[in-house]
Amino acid sequence: MEVFNMENLTYHYPNKDRPALSRLDLKIHDGEFLVVAGASGSGKSTLARIISRLAPEFYGGKIEGRVNGTRDIGMVFQDPEKQLVMETVEREVAFPLENRGVERKLMKKQVLEVLSLLGIWHLKDKKTYELSGGEKQKVAIAAALAVRNRFLVLDEPVSQLDPMAADEIMHILKKLNDDLGFTIVLVEQRTEKCLSYADRVVFLDNGEIAFIGKPPEYVKWAGRHDCNFLPPVTELFWRLESNNLPLTVKQGRELINSNYDVAANALGKPFLTAKSKAMTLKKVGFSFGDGTMALSSVTLDVGKGETLGIIGANGAGKSTALRIMAGLLKPSKGKAEAYGAVGYLSQEPNDYLFNDTVYEELLFTQKNFEKIDCDLIEEILCDLDMESKRNINPRDLSGGERQRVALASVLAMKPQILLLDEPTRGLNKGYKMRLAAYLGNLKRKGKTIVLVTHDMEFVAEVCDRAVIMFDGQVAQEGPTSEILSGGLHFTTDINRMFHGMASPLRIEEAEGICVKKGSGGP
Amino acid sequence: MLLLRKVFAMCHKLHPANAMLLLAVLISATLLVSHPVHSALLVSVLSFSVAAFGGAGELKGLLKFWIVTGIMILIINPLVSTQGHTVLFRTVLPIAGRIRITVESLAFAGLMVLRLFSMVLVIKLFGLSIDRDDFFGYLSRYMNKLVLTMSMTVNMIHRLRVEIQRVSEVMAMRGLDLKSGGLVKRTRAYYPMIKVVLISSLEGSVNRAEALYSRGYGKGKRSFYREIGMTGKDRLHMVALCIYTIVFFWGIYKGWLGFSFFPAISPKSDFSLIYFVAHATSLAVLIEATRRCSAWKFSTWKI
Numbered sequence: 015m016e017v018f019n020m021e022n023l024t025y026h027y028p029n030k031d032r033p034a035l036s037r038l039d040l041k042i043h044d045g046e047f048l049v050v051a052g053a054s055g056s057g058k059s060t061l062a063r064i065i066s067r068l069a070p071e072f073y074g075g076k077i078e079g080r081v082n083g084t085r086d087i088g089m090v091f092q093d094p095e096k097q098l099v100m101e102t103v104e105r106e107v108a109f110p111l112e113n114r115g116v117e118r119k120l121m122k123k124q125v126l127e128v129l130s131l132l133g134i135w136h137l138k139d140k141k142t143y144e145l146s147g148g149e150k151q152k153v154a155i156a157a158a159l160a161v162r163n164r165f166l167v168l169d170e171p172v173s174q175l176d177p178m179a180a181d182e183i184m185h186i187l188k189k190l191n192d193d194l195g196f197t198i199v200l201v202e203q204r205t206e207k208c209l210s211y212a213d214r215v216v217f218l219d220n221g222e223i224a225f226i227g228k229p230p231e232y233v234k235w236a237g238r239h240d241c242n243f244l245p246p247v248t249e250l251f252w253r254l255e256s257n258n259l260p261l262t263v264k265q266g267r268e269l270i271n272s273n274y275d276v277a278a279n280a281l282g283k284p285f286l287t288a289k290s291k292a293m294t295l296k297k298v299g300f301s302f303g304d305g306t307m308a309l310s311s312v313t314l315d316v317g318k319g320e321t322l323g324i325i326g327a328n329g330a331g332k333s334t335a336l337r338i339m340a341g342l343l344k345p346s347k348g349k350a351e352a353y354g355a356v357g358y359l360s361q362e363p364n365d366y367l368f369n370d371t372v373y374e375e376l377l378f379t380q381k382n383f384e385k386i387d388c389d390l391i392e393e394i395l396c397d398l399d400m401e402s403k404r405n406i407n408p409r410d411l412s413g414g415e416r417q418r419v420a421l422a423s424v425l426a427m428k429p430q431i432l433l434l435d436e437p438t439r440g441l442n443k444g445y446k447m448r449l450a451a452y453l454g455n456l457k458r459k460g461k462t463i464v465l466v467t468h469d470m471e472f473v474a475e476v477c478d479r480a481v482i483m484f485d486g487q488v489a490q491e492g493p494t495s496e497i498l499s500g501g502l503h504f505t506t507d508i509n510r511m512f513h514g515m516a517s518p519l520r521i522e523e524a525e526g527i528c529v530k531k532g533s534g535g536p
Numbered sequence: 537m538l539l540l541r542k543v544f545a546m547c548h549k550l551h552p553a554n555a556m557l558l559l560a561v562l563i564s565a566t567l568l569v570s571h572p573v574h575s576a577l578l579v580s581v582l583s584f585s586v587a588a589f590g591g592a593g594e595l596k597g598l599l600k601f602w603i604v605t606g607i608m609i610l611i612i613n614p615l616v617s618t619q620g621h622t623v624l625f626r627t628v629l630p631i632a633g634r635i636r637i638t639v640e641s642l643a644f645a646g647l648m649v650l651r652l653f654s655m656v657l658v659i660k661l662f663g664l665s666i667d668r669d670d671f672f673g674y675l676s677r678y679m680n681k682l683v684l685t686m687s688m689t690v691n692m693i694h695r696l697r698v699e700i701q702r703v704s705e706v707m708a709m710r711g712l713d714l715k716s717g718g719l720v721k722r723t724r725a726y727y728p729m730i731k732v733v734l735i736s737s738l739e740g741s742v743n744r745a746e747a748l749y750s751r752g753y754g755k756g757k758r759s760f761y762r763e764i765g766m767t768g769k770d771r772l773h774m775v776a777l778c779i780y781t782i783v784f785f786w787g788i789y790k791g792w793l794g795f796s797f798f799p800a801i802s803p804k805s806d807f808s809l810i811y812f813v814a815h816a817t818s819l820a821v822l823i824e825a826t827r828r829c830s831a832w833k834f835s836t837w838k839i
Binding site (some may be wrong): 066068071072084089093095096097098099100101102104105108109110111112113114115116117118121122125143157254260338340342356357358360362364365366367370378379380383409424427473 | 669673688690694695697699702703705706708709710711712713728731732735736739740743744745746748749750751752753754756757758759760761762764800821825
């Protein structure tokens with residue numbers, strides 16, 4: 015049964031000449047799990063708003079064509095911070111019911127039921143602003159479900175979350191779809207998390223549908239057009255020119271076992287110990303004002319010119335360690351020293367952007383340090399591929415571009431040591447690879463880089479050395495290949511797929527050790 | 537202290553009507569009374585109350601703020617106000633002109649310091665004694681849109697605090713010096729930080745409005761999740777509160793709480809001591825009433 019239908023839809027935001035969506039035809043069936051993919055600015059969020067009727071009802075604008083929907087729709091947004099309005103979780107979930115005038119007795123039942131369904135009963139009396147990002151997103155989903163909408167539209171709900179929280183949200187969506195028959199439209203640019211759950215995939219390009227079909231057809235199409243929208247496991251088999259393209263690690267492993275011989279690989283990139291130190295932490299301890307211990311006796315050396323990745327679960331003390339390295343926090347115990355100018359990029363690029371143009375943003379940093387160097391600004395803009403954006407207001411740029419402007423504004427102070435906190439959060443694979451290439455350039459120029467991230471693929475790509483933190487302590491440190499190989503959680507999808515066979519971390523490494531059975535060997 | 541703890545622990549989720557009346561009475565007690573003994577008593581009681589509500593840690597911060605602003609008031613007020621008979625110090629300064637510092641103006645400044653702290657404590661206590669969602673839910677029956685705006689503002693204050701902290705760190709790392717220099721230099725240094733926070737808040741407000749709309753806000757008649765009726769406990773509390781209110785306003789009406797600072801320091805009435813006994817008794821009645829009606833909650837506690 016069809017629950018939503020649009021025919022020849024074109025939509026313009028108010029005061030915009032260029033349509034955000036153009037000539038779209040789309041039918042959504044009851045109980046379907048539809049993934050909407052595409053690059054930043056391709057119209058994914060606009061499509062979500064059209065389906066949920068926020069556009070044009072809330073946004074205004076001009077709409078042409080036909081849109082028919084038979085269901086009430088619940089919407090969940092990207093940023094968990096900006097969609098919660100009440101103080102406690104229970105009241106937040108009840109809020110949409112109150113708005114619809116639902117009777118009190120029924121309301122109570124529906125709130126309690128949905129809290130139990132999503133396993134967040136224990137959060138009932140908590141303040142919404144005290145929740146973690148994943149918990150906030152679960153509360154937002156609960157609020158959308160409480161009104162008994164059996165049709166959910168989610169706009170990149172996991173892009174701001176760590177992998178564990180993202181997995182939990184995806185499992186909830188899967189459960190809602192499989193067990194309860196909910197219709198789900200999930201907007202997502204990183205397809206590795208959701209492709210295996212999807213019944214169909216819509217790929218948008220410049221406001222038009224470039225592809226619509228089932229996931230196995232999608233991966234073939236994406237392989238031909240843009241590998242940045244393929245999960246790493248699928249991309250490996252695309253590169254190996256396999257006829258079968260797996261969507262999950264399990265499918266990939268089965269394919270390797272049945273069709274390929276795997277040669278043992280040498281462990282990753284060679285790692286050379288740096289001769290001199292760029293930064294040291296000696297038995298550093300740190301406690302917050304309320305007495306919560308964040309770091310306990312952390313000892314860590316960062317060599318000059320090396321790229322170090324700090325990984326670990328939420329609350330392990332990664333960001334605190336980075337802020338101590340940056341000099342933003344004073345250790346309660348021990349000593350932290352940096353031997354060179356330190357630049358710090360926080361998780362939120364918007365915190366950097368307030369000037370009228372990209373160029374002025376870089377100039378602002380240099381003025382503060384009284385070291386104006388226009389040549390350096392030109393060089394940074396060129397290296398980060400931002401020359402064409404130099405006169406644009408940074409707030410008008412996409413998420414990935416804002417991230418680059420923030421990075422550029424830090425680089426403008428010519429730091430010797432660069433500290434990056436979650437630099438890939440919210441970035442698609444294309445942007446990530448460009449960032450990795452740029453960090454490689456900086457490394458070649460002798461810069462020391464320390465990054466905190468949940469993104470194991472990125473660590474494998476750019477880091478010489480990695481540190482796993484757990485409960486405010488360093489659990490393990492060593493060359494990246496050693497730290498990530500064979501890990502259960504802190505490793506890449508590619509490494510998981512080859513578990514017990516070999517230890518590649520990156521697609522390129524895996525590609526080099528796979529030989530098709532019967533092809534005569536490498 | 538233990539008694540207070542019991543009383544105010546019970547009050548932790550006051551009925552919104554009680555909470556509003558309590559707020560009104562305490563603000564009146566702060567602003568309408570000029571008797572320094574009464575003001576000092578009020579500050580002491582409020583400080584203990586805030587501490588009993590679990591706000592002891594925040595009390596330290598408030599105390600710092602109070603001491604700094606208190607010293608400023610004690611310095612500035614006697615310089616501006618030249619009334620009073622008992623002159624302590626007299627001089628002529630360039631620009632400022634003739635300076636005449638009197639005991640009366642110093643005493644009046646002392647009262648202002650007490651009032652300031654009392655107001656801060658009243659607001660703190662109010663915040664601690666209500667369930668905000670319940671309070672706003674109760675008010676929203678009568679002024680829905682205003683209440684939602686207030687609720688979102690309260691919610692945003694916490695987020696803004698986190699955001700300001702984050703942005704100031706980022707700006708400090710970009711070489712912005714927020715700590716040194718004079719007032720003009722520091723104000724100029726804060727400008728980029730404030731601009732970032734304002735722009736982000738504006739962007740955030742559109743997202744919030746969108747979230748509100750998607751949740752059906754303003755699309756029809758609302759219902760209310762929690763029934764906020766008056767229990768026997770609330771009624772007892774209300775009666776005690778009313779008795780205290782009557783005693784308080786009776787004292788105001790009769791002038792027993794009056795006090796003159798100028799031209800010379802003197803109480804306005806001879807009966808103020810008797811009244812203070814009555815005032816203290818009514819407060820004790822309020823406390824005892826709330827203790828009794830909440831006793832079941834704390835039956836394991838011993839005084």
